[in-house]
Amino acid sequence: MMRFPKPALMALALANLGLPALAESQERLIALGGSVTEIVVLLGEEGRLVARDSTSTYPPSVEALPDVGYIRALSPENVLALNPALIIADGDAGPPAAVEVLQSAGIPFAVMPVTHDADGIPAKITAVGQALGKPEEGATLAASVSAGLEAAKIRAAAVPVKKKVLFLLSMNGGKLMAGGEGSSAEGIIELAGGENAAVGFQGYKPITDEAIIAAAPDVILMMDREGDLAAADAEVVAHPALGETPAGKTGAIIRMDGLLLLGFGPRTPEAAEQLYQALYGVKG
């Protein structure tokens, strides 16, 4: 990724001279990974993007770009055919053989650190900034996100009585999948000053009705979905176990966009703020 600093700087200089079209044609860029794409766009490089992967859905404008498929099932020739000058990929891009082939084609393939929690986000932003040849802009954005995360942590620590939040990934046919310990849902709940109600298991797992009643969540957190939200909320309240919890009795259901909530990208401070507002309804 550091082999081409000069063309990148040149592109930057050209962009400043008001010749963005030329800069674009020199630096065709593919971003792989939802949070990587978000950072690229925030660093003002959306114009250079020629393709994205299926997890890159924000901002909505990137959805118009060609989709190279799932980030862990890349097709080397098809990616190569897009003629990228640079590929910036999340650390879990694959399969390894495809990445190997792309690297052997002489295309700079910059691998970003994988973020499992809030603490990794600034480092990822810095890395993307460096790969793009915009280290200063990257450092600035990383500092502002870092400040946002610190603010969220202080805000969360100041909450006197933490609400117990149950994150439901899905409730297909009444069978519930909850976010347990170490899940990304737990990370964002804690950052927003809540307490994860689903403990005793790792990751996203099916949870029994009895465990839900024992967990006694004050609030149920779910991902946004299409269609009639009132009906969907009614389904939650009508669920035999969920209806018995404090959250079910008061109808305390929060819905947020999935990528915003669990993406652990530059918008995570924003997500923590939104969730905090929804939980405690006060300005932080």
Next chain:
Amino acid sequence: MTALASSRARPGLRPVPYGLTAGLILLVLAASILSLTSGAAGLGLGTLLKAPFSAEGLTLRDKVVLYDIRLPRLVMGLAVGAALAVSGVLLQGLFRNPLADPGIVGIGAGAGLGAVMAIVLGSFLPLWMADLIGAHLVPFAAFFGGWAATLLLYRAATAGGRTDVATMLLAGIALGALAGAVTGVMVYMADDKQLRDLTFWGMGSLAGATWGRLAAALPLILLVLLIAPGLARGLNALALGEAQAAHLGHNVQSVKRRAIFGAAAATGAAVAVSGGIGFVGIVVPHLLRLAMGPDHRLLLPHSALLGAGLLVLADLASRSIVAPAELPIGILTALFGAPFFLWILLRQKGALRG
């Protein structure tokens, strides 16, 4: 091909279908050329033919596309297709059951379990070991899982130097159920990313074709393709029954052993490098049996050709249909293989019994 020549002179046998042989060879050649000259990166036949005569030749990118992407992919498609089809013929002949496929001797269950365990438990490996094996962990685990399962079944079904085919079938069902349960435990333990990984593994893909992997898988597959014709007469005799085959002077146990472990080695290597690609091992032998009869001396080489040609075409479709993404090849083989197979069965009712 000596077997092909001698059968012509013998009465009572179907004539060698030279037209079919030529057609299949043409299919393999055409599929290979098509596969080398088409793809998202451009680089068509014209450019490739002109390259040796132009001053600058191919660009670095075109070289990578040709030598590091298309060529290993083509070779792997040919090898995997031939391996799956020939393994299908060997096992169907051995079990005298048209439904037999590599799953029946535990290869499918064992390889699947090995791959799933590698995907889910691979993250628990100590770092130095992960660095050492890295990307090759899943293929190795799949191959050894398949091999270990076959060995176990063979041991379970062999007593006094004689392998009981029916016992092996039953033990295979039990082992399959056990592997399914352990796979379930792994799925339960897996995180989101691993879940998607193992789903994609089960649908197969040739996207991981590199020369390094081919160097590991190809010798094994070629070896089996070479020994398979030697089993043809034995398998033909076995169609009459084990006792009859023995009376005809065949070493039945040796035929069984070679067919089982040959199929295990070829399929294991194929599955290790390409994941789960279904239906080739069943459809290809059946189509040919309908076209040319059940003589294994003809069936084995023709199956290798048809399997290779079909898989290369399926791979071409898998990387073209949803470009720039890629559709897993196992979906395509089943999606087109299954309805076509049903159609053949409906048209030729009873032909398989005859």
